[in-house]
Amino acid sequence: MNTENNIPPQAEREIDLLELAGRLWVKRRFILCVTAVFMVLGLLAGIFGAKEYAASCQIVPQTSRSNSSSSMARLASLAGINMGNMTSNEQVLSPLVYPNVMASVAFQRELLQTPINVAGESGPVTLLSYLSDEKHRKFSLAGFVLKYTIGLPGLVMQAIKGEPVEREMPQSDIIVLSREERLAMRRLNNIIGMEVEEKKGYITIVARMPEAFAAAQVAESALTLLQRYITEFKIDKVKRNLDFIQGRYDELKREYEDIQMIRARYRDANQNTSTSRARTELEKLDNQYNLAYSIFSEMATQLEQAKIQVKETTPVLTVISPVAMPVKPSKPRKMMLLAAFTFLGLVAGSGYVLVRPMVAEFLGSMRDEERKRKEGNA
Structure with missing residues (x-):
């Protein structure tokens, strides 16, 4: 009865691990030398590495948010209503x-x-x-x-x-x-x-x-x-709105000042005139002046509101x-580099010890097959 076939897989794995551990123990001096070299490299990297x-x-x-919106949100929350973003036009x-x-x-x-x-x-x-x-x-x-x-x-x-x-590109916004x-x-x-x-x-x-x-x-x-x-x-949005209102405000201000000047000149030129035509013309200028002043005042209010909105949104x-x-x-972190190079040296030395026999065995088997093939051809 073949006892080798009855060895459980667990025992085979234990034997393999013991064999690998034995290889490492035999070559321990080599592994320690490789690790020491890497430790020196890590120490040099920590000392002379770029800071x-x-x-x-x-x-x-x-x-910043509007106080009125915050107050409305608090009142709504007391009533059990979640207004979410409805209380503010801001997009955070x-x-x-x-x-x-x-x-x-x-x-x-x-x-x-x-x-x-x-x-x-x-x-x-x-x-x-x-x-x-x-x-x-x-x-x-x-x-x-x-x-x-x-x-x-x-x-x-x-x-x-x-x-x-490098190629010359045409002028564009790209x-x-x-x-x-x-x-x-x-x-x-x-x-x-x-x-x-x-x-x-x-x-x-x-x-x-x-x-x-x-x-x-x-x-x-x-x-x-x-x-x-x-x-x-x-x-961006409120700033463009402010620029538009500012332009309209400047335009209405010029129109208001022009009408104001025309009205003043007409008053000066017709101080001693009491004709119906003069009074009608003066009433017409007064109406134009009042209308221009009303529109100009409203635009001034909108301008101030737009400025406040820009500041609140900023x-x-x-x-x-x-x-x-x-x-x-x-950086450099000297202890971390030393630990990393030490671990790398330990892995490199152990890997060389474990992989080298496998590579040698693989190359030897290839040479044996090549020799057998040549002998068979002969």
């Missing part, structure tokens, strides 16, 4: 849209024009120049290793495709990015970021740069630019934690 400073700010989006721009605004081409293109102060330059340079010029790139051991290991397929594909050819702008925007996505804490109700803007003051400048510029973009999106980004220049670098 990165993170400047951040926290904001709370707020929009969700904070979840803010990251899309920051990621838009128009926003990033304008953000790239931010002047920043960097070491080695006599004066401020634009963020576009800083990100597109290779002279501002600092060497990073960890980044170098990742670039030519994990990122190697991407480099090969980029080399095969090559750089796109945004056409240059090669420098495309390169800078790809790098900008790794520099500026936004985190929306929907439950807590605040937004965090973070800028990461190799220099502390430059990071603070980029974060402050992103905050200012975001305030302007959100304001433009929110008040969103306010309340800064609860302003931008401050960071003192300590946020």
